[in-house]
Amino acid sequence: MPDFRDSVEPMIPALRRYARALTHDREAADDLVQDTLVRALRAEKLFLGGDLRAWLYTILTNVNRNRRRSLARRPVLAEYHDDAPEPSGTEAEGRDIARALATLPNDQRSALLLVALEGLSYRDVAEIQGVPIGTVMSRLARARAQIRSVLDGERPALRRVK
Amino acid sequence: MIHDTPVTEDELHAYVDGELPPERRDAVEAWLAAHPDDAERVRLWRTMSDMLHAKYDHVADEPVPARLALDRLTQRPRQWALTATAAMLAAFLIGGGSGYVLRGMTAQTTATASFTGDALEAHRLYVVDVRHPVEVAASERAHLQQWLTNRCGWQVRAPELDAQGLKLIGGRLLPGPNGPASFFMYENASGERFTIYASRATSTSSNMRYAAQDKDAAMYWADNGIGYVVSGPADKEKLTQIARFVFDQTDQAGRKL
Numbered sequence: 545m546p547d548f549r550d551s552v553e554p555m556i557p558a559l560r561r562y563a564r565a566l567t568h569d570r571e572a573a574d575d576l577v578q579d580t581l582v583r584a585l586r587a588e589k590l591f592l593g594g595d596l597r598a599w600l601y602t603i604l605t606n607v608n609r610n611r612r613r614s615l616a617r618r619p620v621l622a623e624y625h626d627d628a629p630e631p632s633g634t635e636a637e638g639r640d641i642a643r644a645l646a647t648l649p650n651d652q653r654s655a656l657l658l659v660a661l662e663g664l665s666y667r668d669v670a671e672i673q674g675v676p677i678g679t680v681m682s683r684l685a686r687a688r689a690q691i692r693s694v695l696d697g698e699r700p701a702l703r704r705v706k
Numbered sequence: 707m708i709h710d711t712p713v714t715e716d717e718l719h720a721y722v723d724g725e726l727p728p729e730r731r732d733a734v735e736a737w738l739a740a741h742p743d744d745a746e747r748v749r750l751w752r753t754m755s756d757m758l759h760a761k762y763d764h765v766a767d768e769p770v771p772a773r774l775a776l777d778r779l780t781q782r783p784r785q786w787a788l789t790a791t792a793a794m795l796a797a798f799l800i801g802g803g804s805g806y807v808l809r810g811m812t813a814q815t816t817a818t819a820s821f822t823g824d825a826l827e828a829h830r831l832y833v834v835d836v837r838h839p840v841e842v843a844a845s846e847r848a849h850l851q852q853w854l855t856n857r858c859g860w861q862v863r864a865p866e867l868d869a870q871g872l873k874l875i876g877g878r879l880l881p882g883p884n885g886p887a888s889f890f891m892y893e894n895a896s897g898e899r900f901t902i903y904a905s906r907a908t909s910t911s912s913n914m915r916y917a918a919q920d921k922d923a924a925m926y927w928a929d930n931g932i933g934y935v936v937s938g939p940a941d942k943e944k945l946t947q948i949a950r951f952v953f954d955q956t957d958q959a960g961r962k963l
Contacts, residue, residue: 556770557765609820688751692747
């Protein structure tokens with residue numbers, strides 16, 4: 545079915561962007577996209593219609609959740625950058641937003657990125673995350689409040705448990 | 707207060723994200739003009755979106771790496787991609803089985819898949835354990851049931867499956883997707899183990915769905931707001947039969963409450 549592939553192909557760049565922002569790691573991000581595409585292609589015959597874009601984001605979000613779950617069972621060896629020279633201007637802002645994103649719980653980060661970066665509707669994000677729209681909105685609100693506090697240089701707010 | 711209906715924080719987000727109903731637009735803009743703190747928050751939220759685009763849009767402009775070329779992925783899928791974890795394979799099978807045909811089904815399908823994945827993962831983790839497969843043994847059945855009932859918040863009963871040749875080994879409490887989960891393990895004469903996992907489900911009730919991975923398989927359904935997963939060796943007929951017996955007993959238990 546070449547039609548299916550022709551529809552998937554143009555979405556790869558945006559999937560890579562979302563994955564990069566989610567993981568902030570080039571290799572891990574492309575692994576996620578690769579895993580997503582393999583699953584989508586295997587499901588090709590089963591996909592009979594609907595919103596392909598939202599479906600691909602759903603697979604990627606789930607693959608990531610699963611990856612994090614298996615990572616959670618291992619000690620995390622994060623790269624340590626402390627001696628990097630102090631960047632300026634937009635570079636500093638970019639680093640700040642990445643740092644602020646990293647402080648968010650996964651579901652909040654995912655909700656914020658899907659809405660603010662990928663431009664998906666609240667309804668699509670609700671389907672992707674498997675939650676009601678109200679939950680998407682509260683994740684979004686908490687994510688924005690938390691990012692603001694990090695950008696303002698405040699002590700990050702304590703994570704609230706759902 | 708100038709306006710009849712005050713503007714909520716949700717509306718401010720919806721305004722920034724282009725999700726606000728057009729008829730509320732004037733009200734929100736008037737509110738922002740009168741409330742500088744909220745106007746500042748809205749400005750900051752927009753700045754955040756700009757920062758995200760400034761930081762990540764270049765990724766979408768990069769040439770797609772060769773390893774993500776679709777032709778290549780279909781020709782020779784990498785081994786790691788094939789060894790899917792239980793959750794994702796279940797997601798795949800169940801998602802596929804129910805078709806993703808209807809829009810609006812997606813969220814429920816995904817939740818079901820991850821629920822089943824959790825159960826299958828627990829099954830695979832504990833059935834191989836020879837010495838400590840359960841936390842509380844079947845010899846303390848009454849205590850086990852009472853404990854799980856107290857912790858889970860619904861009537862938990864270990865189904866009687868003696869007629870199917872299955873003997874209860876015991877059970878344990880597990881973390882589930884929406885709260886605690888009860889988990890029972892059974893064994894037949896030939897040493898095959900089956901598990902029954904139950905936790906609060908997002909859907910009130912559903913039909914049975916089957917997912918298989920390697921040598922294991924799972925049957926999922928929801929009833930009275932509880933999701934059940936019966937896992938065991940991949941034998942659809944046998945698993946279906948056991949699932950029906952479990953359904954009959956748990957269904958009655960649910961009604962007794």
